[in-house]
Amino acid sequence: MQDLFEEKANKERTKNAPLAERLRPRQLSDFIGQRKIMGRGKTLESLIRSGRPQSLIFWGPPGTGKTTLALLIAQHTQAHFVHFSAVTSGVKEVRQTINQAQDRLKFESKQTILFVDEIHRFNKTQQDGFLPFVEDGTIILIGATTENPGFALTAPLQSRSRIFIFEALEENEILRILKRATEKFPQHKFKKTALKFIAHEAEGDARAALNILELTLNLTKNLVTSDVVKKAVQKKGIYFDKKGDYHYDTISAFIKSMRGGSADGALYWLARMIEAGEDPRFIARRMVIFASEDVGNADPHALTLANSCFQAVANIGYPEARIILGQVVVYLSEAPKSNASYLAIEKALETVRTKRIGEVPKHLRNAPTKLAKSMGYGADYQYPHNYEGAVVEQSFLPENLASEKFYQPKNVGFEKKIIEREREREKTISERIDNDKCPKGLDGK
Known part of the structure; x- marks a missing residue:
């Protein structure tokens, strides 16, 4: 009698299920989409038809057939299918499912396909907990995720599974x-x-x-x-998981549009984020970083403007924050670009990390005491303001790094003037050398 009641309950659930569930394909020939991996002779379909299932990871956006194919695999291999959600289930349910799978294999000689939806929601320990049972054949694990497996799944789990990429349907x-x-x-x-x-x-x-x-x-x-x-x-919902790939993909497109000088592209991705409810402070924070990293000294005002934008949107919030964000996005997109300062600090850091740390030259050291002065600290330091043009021929790096060049300004925007200043400085020093003048300070010392 329990089976009859259960069968009736299942029919009732199916009747009341959403249309998408009721119309789910029941055989491979009815499956639509994923032509790169599905179809006669294609990798995944061949694997399914072989009747020799193995652990798989399905990676792709929602509504692309991941759950449907997992069901079809179970049907084609006559394995017992268990649908498991990483959102609503925990360790207790996992253990219970594994125990049942072990009994099923032992007493019925029937394999269990464990389909874990949103498997990326499990932490590292929970993910690795499946490994022994995958290896001994207790379960065939099929994980579905909208996140990049390279980041969201553990390396051992990846190595024991075949990863298939699902694409949005045409x-x-x-x-x-x-x-x-x-x-x-x-x-x-x-x-x-x-x-x-x-x-x-x-x-x-x-x-x-x-x-x-x-x-x-x-x-x-x-x-x-x-x-x-x-x-x-009524209103189109925008898929934008604030902790997932789509979040970072949109941010990436936004930054790259500004970097490429496309105000239109940047405004579009900005609008996508605004409509999805992204925190305006997060957007503005990325704009501040962009102003320094990608605009840099080609337009020194960009950083000031971006920082003002951050403060303004933090104080005002939506909906008016969109106006401020839009204005500054256009400015940053159209501004001249230079990453010279960014490259300079990266090279300097790399030098500090990999090369011998030289001593601070004595002429650059502070000499607050008589002892320090007697040791030569501060000796021969040339105070630039005492020299014409505030230009001195003096090394400001450790002796072993004297020839290092970190900052290489680009011939764009304000950095053109920086290049001109460097040339003027070199010219002044060269003329002093040519005239055999050891420059004395204007005070005669």
Whole structure:
């Protein structure tokens, strides 16, 4: 009787499940998308059809077929399938599932496919906890993640799994899924423009497309048009996990657009972050770093402006912060660029870390006492303000590093003037040498 009740409960759950779940493909031939890895002769499909499953990692955005393929693998290999969420489950559930898998293998000679959704949510210890059971064949682990496995998963787990990359579906693939779904609703008529609009709004996410379709069907009893779809959608949600790859990908695109001098590109990515609810202080903080690292002394005002932007958005917040961010993003995008200062400090740090640490030259040392003076501290130091043009021929590096050159200004923006000043300094020193003048201070010393 328990089995009958359980079967009835399962049917009821399926009936009330979201449309995306009810229409999930039940066989490989019904699967749409991922043409690089799925299809006759393609790597993943060949692996599935071989009937010899192995541990896998599916990496890609939501709604691209990761869960569906895991189910199809279990079906094709006749293995027991366990769907496990790293968000809602913990160590206790993992142990229970592993124990059941061990019993299943021992008493039924049946393997267990353990599908762990959002596996990146598990910490290092939890991830490595699967390894012994993967190695002894107790479970076949299939992990799904939206995060880069190279960063989100432990090296041992990666080495024991094959990683497959899932890509966002193309609009024509979403359309095929939608058309198949419409066959389940003969009482409705669907305008082609409405389905195309849904496919466009879904942005490669099949689950999102079917959810939009389901919302739309609740708003009309017969004809589905673009206007009805727009009412269902209202406002497009932007996928932007503040701790995940999409977060950092968007920031990266934002920075690279400013670096490339594209105000339009930078404004677009800025708008994406604003709409997704990104903290304006985080955006402004990256702009301050950019102003120094990528604009640098080509436009020294950029850093001041970026810092003012940070203070302003911290005080004001949204929605007005968008105006300040937009203004400064345009300025930074259009400003001349130089990373010379950034490269200079990096080279200086590398020198300190890798080369012999020389002594501070005696002429650069402080001499606050008679003893220090008697030891030659401060001797022969040339005070620049006592010399014409404040130019002196004097080394300011340890003796073993005297020939090092860290700062190499670029011939752009304000750094052009810095180059001119360096040339003038060299010219002044050269003329003194040519005239055989050991420059004395203006005070005659």
